């Protein structure tokens with residue numbers, strides 16, 4: 001029988017008051033009613049096929065726990081003896097597994113099995129637990145958790161205590177919790193403290209809070225490795241520690257993009273199962289210094305201004321971005337810059353190629369980068385100079401409630417590129433039409449002649465703040481004179497943090513960090529593929 005050598009344990013157990021054959025394989029667990037054999041506990045006949053069955057990959061088992069159940073026979077005995085409860089032998093166990101409830105939301109499902117005796121129950125718990133502990137699954141055991149009490153709707157502490165802590169306890173994860181007392185608390189802690197005991201660092205917060213972990217960890221890693229990260233040509237070292245986010249902010253674009261939803265329980269389950277995805281990181285430089293690292297959106301102009309304004313309305317919570325977005329739209333501002341970029345050499349990869357980055361993305365896995373090569377000896381740099389309302393560099397799709405399809409829907413988490421989206425000078429109505437499409441799930445938001453997009457490995461941005469000479473009427477003496485008109489400067493919105501430096505050089509580092517998340521699943525594929533990929537019974541029939 002196919003895959004028989006991967007069978008670790010096979011017993012008839014009772015599930016939902018029926019005899020079920022339960023089989024533990026090295027990669028999954030399968031249970032179901034059989035079409036022949038097995039009518040008594042502990043005995044089964046071969047060959048057998050499951051009539052109806054269920055299969056769960058080991059990766060998706062959150063925990064296995066003993067279940068104290070008073071069995072029917074004991075109940076009867078106790079009732080006749082007038083005893084309320086005698087000591088219960090643990091001969092049942094509960095599998096806590098990932099359940100998909102739609103819209104990328106994950107929940108915990110409990111599946112209970114009754115064993116013939118305590119010994120059999122212990123054997124099952126040990127066998128499953130030993131698979132869960134296997135290094136191949138990379139499940140975290142010790143986490144460092146930062147909670148930002150001031151992000152989003154200010155519910156992060158409550159979210160952690162009520163929803164996350166019990167799940168970590170169930171999964172046997174020890175978490176050291178730090179509720180931050182100021183901005184940069186987490187960043188500074190990561191730079192200075194001993195992190196050797198942890199498998200990962202997570203936060204309950206938004207994109208700004210995640211940016212603190214990212215910047216702290218990358219700086220610490222380069223520092224410990226003696227790497228000079230100010231030099232853009234340097235090959236950076238990948239951190240050992242993985243990062244994770246539980247949404248507790250306003251936009252939560254990092255978590256929405258990598259889990260498909262901003263739901264705290266879903267994110268906790270992604271962290272518990274230990275699956276990781278590589279994520280591209282931009283390093284932002286000015287002359288010979290590094291300013292920051294960025295993973296989602298780096299924006300100048302409209303979104304830089306929206307961020308500055310939105311900080312004044314923090315009390316509004318997540319709605320502040322809509323309000324500030326509207327206010328900035330009312331006052332149209334135009335910026336000018338010289339932008340040079342190194343475009344992706346493979347023309348099949350483009351912000352409008354229609355691709356989507358799903359879990360196990362083949363595009364991300366197949367793209368090759370020669371990270372060691374100097375970018376600046378490359379003669380393929382192209383330069384654009386012009387006026388625009390909004391300039392964005394989007395390194396992951398940036399899905400969020402404000403933009404469910406993403407700011408760049410065909411961008412990938414780990415392709416080693418960022419997408420430049422330039423909304424050039426246009427009427428307010430046209431800009432609104434573009435924004436409307438970014439917010440809605442309908443048509444191609446880039447299908448406008450004033451929107452330019454490029455998929456790039458690196459770019460340089462030089463704001464132009466003086467506009468040559470303009471003729472101007474001077475009313476006091478009626479003469480005309482020439483004057484240099486000052487253009488407006490904006491600031492950068494870097495993963496939701498303000499960066500005031502104007503001219504910058506940016507380079508994408510392919511899969512520099514690992515994030516505890518599976519990446520968004522293609523839900524259409526899940527429905528059709530599930531049995532064929534992970535169900536032993538179905539594969540045995542084929």
Ligand SMILES: Nc1ncnc2c1ncn2[C@@H]1O[C@H](COP(=O)(O)OP(=O)(O)OP(=O)(O)O)[C@@H](O)[C@H]1O
Nearest residue numbers: 151152180181182205206207208209249250251252
């Ligand atoms: N205790 C604290 N007091 C004040 N600010 C803090 C504290 N802890 C963290 N911060 C800062 O709060 C900022 C915003 O936090 P966070 O990103 O969690 O929420 P948000 O801005 O509402 O969400 P999003 O970034 O997703 O829009 C971060 O820049 C972080 O540095």
Ligand SMILES: CCCCCCCCCCCCC/C=C/[C@@H](O)[C@H](CO)NC(C)=O
Nearest residue numbers: 207251253297321325326329398402495496
């Ligand atoms: C006229 C109304 C316009 C409203 C603008 C809505 C457009 C949606 C675009 C959302 C961008 C999301 C990308 C992620 C950015 C985050 O890093 C950042 C901080 O959390 N959030 C924002 C809104 O800047």
Ligand SMILES: [Ca+2]
Nearest residue numbers: 280395412417
């Ligand atoms: Ca990317």
